[in-house]
Amino acid sequence: MRIFKFGGASVKDPEAVKNVARVLQHEGTENTLVVISAMGKMTNAFEVLIDAYYNKKNNLNEALTFIQDFHFTMLQGLFSTESHEVYSKVNSLFGELSGFMIRNESRNYNYVYDQMVGYGELLSTIIVSEYLQEIGIQNTWLDVREFIKTDTDYRDAKINWELTEQIIQEKVNTTQLNITQGFLGSHEQQTTTLGREGSDYTAGIFAYCLNATSVTIWKDVEGVLNADPRVFSETQLLEEISYAEAIEMAFYGASVIHPKTIQPLEKKSIPLFVRSFDDLTKKGTKVTKGVLLKPLTSCFIVKKNQILISISAKDFSFMVEDNISHVFRKLHDYQLKVNLIQNSALSFSVCVDDKFNNFEAFYAKLQEMYVIKSYKEVTLYTIRHFNDEAIDSIRKRGKSIIRQINTETAQLVIQENMHS
Known part of the structure; x- marks a missing residue:
C-alpha cells in the first residue's frame, strides 16, 4: 500500500488536475490511497467567506460567488458536458454549505471554521475523483471524516488513534485506488480539522494505520533543498534526510515536513519521499531512518521580519529564573513566538515573530519593570551542519547582532544590508 499526497498547487487549475492523472498513470494506481488538498488558494478563499459569515460582513455573497465560480470554471475545463453527474455532486456540497450557514447558531469561531473550511477539500476530491473516472482511471472516493476520528479541539484536533486505526483497517480496500481529503477528521457528526500542515499529517495517519510501504508528497519542486531558492542563488537537493534531522530542521522553521507528519512514519519506519509532479524521472528526497543527510552539506533556514528584544533589570540585578519566567509568561500572553534565546548575567535576549501585531503592547507592559532595547525587521538565519564558510556567507549579508x-x-541575527 502506498500513500500519495497532492497539495493545492498540484490541483490549482484544469491542467494541473490533468497532470495528477498523468502522475497516477505513470506510477500505477493499484494499492494506492491519494490524499488531496483544497484547490489552489481555495483555503484562503474559504477563510474570507468564514470571516464574512461569522462577522456578518456585507461581502458574504461576493466571497461565496468567488468560490462557486472558481469550482464551476474548473468543471468546465475538465468535463465536456454540464449534464455530467459531477455538477449535481458539486451543487449538493454547496447546498450543504449554505444549509449550515442558515441553520448554525454557534458563536464558537473555531467550530464554525471547521464546519465550513473543509468544503474546499470535499469539492477538490469530488472533482478529481470524477475526472479520473471520466478518463478511465477507476477509483473510490472516501469521505475522510468517516475514517479519522478526533476530539473536539476544533482547528487543532487530536487523533483518537485506536478508533481511527480500527476503522481504517476495516473499511479501506487497499487493493484499489482511493481518493480522499487531507486536513479533515470528525468527532461524532461534527467536522474537525487537524491544524497546520494537516494534509501531510493525514497522509502520515493513513500510512501508519495501513502499514504502508511509503508516503510520497508531490510538489512543484524537485525535492527538499538545503536552502530557499528565493533567498539563496545556489541551492542543493538533499537526496536523503533522517527522520530526526527533518524534525530538527522543522523545529528551526524549515518548511520541510511538519514533525506531526514524521512521527507516525518514524514509529513504523515508513519512508517518506518528496518528489516533483512536473519531472517524474527525478527521485527527489527520501526521509528515512538511515543517513543523517546526503549529501552532508550546510542547510540554511531563514526567518525574516523578526524582532530582537534585549531585556535587563532596571536596578542592574542579575536576570535569573524569577524574572526570566515572568518575561516568558508575557511573551506567551502577547502571542510572540520565540525563535532564539540568549542570556547573560545582566540581560536576556529573544528573537520573536510578531504574527499578531502585539509587540507594542508587550513592549509597553514590560517597560514598567525592565530596560528594553529592540531591533525590528531583523533576519534570523539558522545553519544546520555549519562550517566557517557557511557562517561567513551569512555575515556578509549585514550587521551581525547575535551569534x-x-x-x-x-544561529545569527542579522540587520540586513539594504541591497542584500
Missing part, C-alpha cells in the same frame, strides 16, 4: 553556536547548529 549563537552549538555542536550542529549556528
Whole structure:
C-alpha cells in the first residue's frame, strides 16, 4: 500500500488536475490511497467567506460567488458536458454549505471554521475523483471524516488513534485506488480539522494505520533543498534526510515536513519521499531512518521580519529564573513566538515573530519593570551542519547582532544590508 499526497498547487487549475492523472498513470494506481488538498488558494478563499459569515460582513455573497465560480470554471475545463453527474455532486456540497450557514447558531469561531473550511477539500476530491473516472482511471472516493476520528479541539484536533486505526483497517480496500481529503477528521457528526500542515499529517495517519510501504508528497519542486531558492542563488537537493534531522530542521522553521507528519512514519519506519509532479524521472528526497543527510552539506533556514528584544533589570540585578519566567509568561500572553534565546548575567535576549501585531503592547507592559532595547525587521538565519564558510556567507549579508553556536547548529541575527 502506498500513500500519495497532492497539495493545492498540484490541483490549482484544469491542467494541473490533468497532470495528477498523468502522475497516477505513470506510477500505477493499484494499492494506492491519494490524499488531496483544497484547490489552489481555495483555503484562503474559504477563510474570507468564514470571516464574512461569522462577522456578518456585507461581502458574504461576493466571497461565496468567488468560490462557486472558481469550482464551476474548473468543471468546465475538465468535463465536456454540464449534464455530467459531477455538477449535481458539486451543487449538493454547496447546498450543504449554505444549509449550515442558515441553520448554525454557534458563536464558537473555531467550530464554525471547521464546519465550513473543509468544503474546499470535499469539492477538490469530488472533482478529481470524477475526472479520473471520466478518463478511465477507476477509483473510490472516501469521505475522510468517516475514517479519522478526533476530539473536539476544533482547528487543532487530536487523533483518537485506536478508533481511527480500527476503522481504517476495516473499511479501506487497499487493493484499489482511493481518493480522499487531507486536513479533515470528525468527532461524532461534527467536522474537525487537524491544524497546520494537516494534509501531510493525514497522509502520515493513513500510512501508519495501513502499514504502508511509503508516503510520497508531490510538489512543484524537485525535492527538499538545503536552502530557499528565493533567498539563496545556489541551492542543493538533499537526496536523503533522517527522520530526526527533518524534525530538527522543522523545529528551526524549515518548511520541510511538519514533525506531526514524521512521527507516525518514524514509529513504523515508513519512508517518506518528496518528489516533483512536473519531472517524474527525478527521485527527489527520501526521509528515512538511515543517513543523517546526503549529501552532508550546510542547510540554511531563514526567518525574516523578526524582532530582537534585549531585556535587563532596571536596578542592574542579575536576570535569573524569577524574572526570566515572568518575561516568558508575557511573551506567551502577547502571542510572540520565540525563535532564539540568549542570556547573560545582566540581560536576556529573544528573537520573536510578531504574527499578531502585539509587540507594542508587550513592549509597553514590560517597560514598567525592565530596560528594553529592540531591533525590528531583523533576519534570523539558522545553519544546520555549519562550517566557517557557511557562517561567513551569512555575515556578509549585514550587521551581525547575535551569534549563537552549538555542536550542529549556528544561529545569527542579522540587520540586513539594504541591497542584500
